[in-house]
Amino acid sequence: MTQSIQAFTSDRLAQARALAGLTDEALRVRAITAARDKSAGDLWALTLAYLSSDTSAGVKLSVHTLRAYRKGVEVLVEHAGANAWNLLHPGRREPSLFVASLTASGLKPATVQARVAAAGALYRALRWAGATDADPFADVKRPKDRTKGVVKNPPYRADFVQAMLAEADVQEQVLLLLLTHAGLRIAEALAVEWEHVDLGRRRLLVAHGKGDKARIVPLSARLREALSALQDGRVAAPGSGGRLLSFRAYSTAYERLQRLALRCGMAQEFRGFHAGRKYAGTQLYAAVKDFTRVAGFLGHEQVDTTRRYVELPEDDLDDVVEGFR
Incomplete structure (x- = not known):
């Protein structure tokens, strides 16, 4: 054999x-x-x-x-x-x-x-490997999803995020805020180390983003507060590698937030991590009205990708249209 x-x-x-x-x-x-x-x-x-x-x-x-x-x-x-x-x-x-x-x-x-x-x-x-010259999927048509991602999996609502933060322990708070305030992907959030955090300058280095691209994101007051609390209670364990969080596995992070949602009585509203990142993108766009700036914040190469992360209010154009002549 x-x-x-x-x-x-x-x-x-x-x-x-x-x-x-x-x-x-x-x-x-x-x-x-x-x-x-x-x-x-x-x-x-x-x-x-x-x-x-x-x-x-x-x-x-x-x-x-x-x-x-x-x-x-x-x-x-x-x-x-x-x-x-x-x-x-x-x-x-x-x-x-x-x-x-x-x-x-x-x-x-x-x-x-x-x-x-x-x-x-x-x-x-x-x-x-030199086993074949075949490329059978090169021209295969793939089904397109006509429903926008922000519709299928919209951002979390503010009341859900606040309820989760109120019930969370300090590590869960930091994880939630890295997603919903800093806009990090879950892999990025789990990889953050203390050396990447600059509380004085209110900055966080995402050292290895998607495609191994680094970026710097601002830290909100709420996230800085949670990071300070985490830092105050930190006991540097041997081999900890300076990581913010004691857990690094995707499954562990998911289970912790899932249990947290259950304790809050909002288990049905928990939809994983990406809805938190969309929450950050939507909040930022509401403030700056600039997809390019939001794209940089989220680490997107293409602004079209960012558009799929931002939920626009239904009345977004009401005031503009009101003034038509």
């Missing part, structure tokens, strides 16, 4: 080296074998090695992105097995039928798009 690619289970860079360090022929044979056997584990290991070593984000791809890619690879391999695909030489119409089957299963357009992105990553990895 061919040695499993899955054996390379050390850190991501080591896995990438283990595969990328093979001769061209050895890597090609491994990839061909994994595709022939439709081994989801081996194909994911190959995809992970490619993503870690031959993309701009490299080993700094977020855990959430990798989780979505892995799920997408598993779904594609399962579909290929059930429908007798030859993964290295798929039929011309098979990718479109795969997308159609995802849509027919009731998945939301955004989820279908994520699955197709993962499938594309798998084929880039197979080409990287």
Whole structure:
């Protein structure tokens, strides 16, 4: 039996080296074998090695992105097995039928798009390994979601945020305020260290934002107060790395805020982390009326992305239209 690619289970860079360090022929044979056997584990290991070593984000791809890619690879391999695909030489119409089957299963357009992105990553990895020249998802049409993201998942309401802050312990307060006042992504919030905080200048360095881009965001009075309280009670534990929060796992942060919402009697209103970031963007836009400035604050490269984060009031144009002549 061919040695499993899955054996390379050390850190991501080591896995990438283990595969990328093979001769061209050895890597090609491994990839061909994994595709022939439709081994989801081996194909994911190959995809992970490619993503870690031959993309701009490299080993700094977020855990959430990798989780979505892995799920997408598993779904594609399962579909290929059930429908007798030859993964290295798929039929011309098979990718479109795969997308159609995802849509027919009731998945939301955004989820279908994520699955197709993962499938594309798998084929880039197979080409990287020299196993195929196929690029079957290059021209596949993906479903579009006509509903704006800010409608599907709107910002949290002020009363929800205030109720959560009132019930939260100091670490939960800091986490909530990093999301709702500083506009950080959850991965950015969990990665903040004390050396990134400048209470005197009211600034926070986001050292490794999405795409490994750094930015500086202002600290609100409420967030500075929570940070000071956290700092006053801090006991630097060995190996703590200077992190603000004692927890760093996405799942732990989610569970803590979910339990907090339950204690507040608002469990049904808790919708994860992104609605907090939208809350920050919406508040800032209401004050400055400038999408470009909000984009810089949130760390968006494109202003069009920012527009999907800001909820505009229904009466936003009433006063302007009132004065028409």
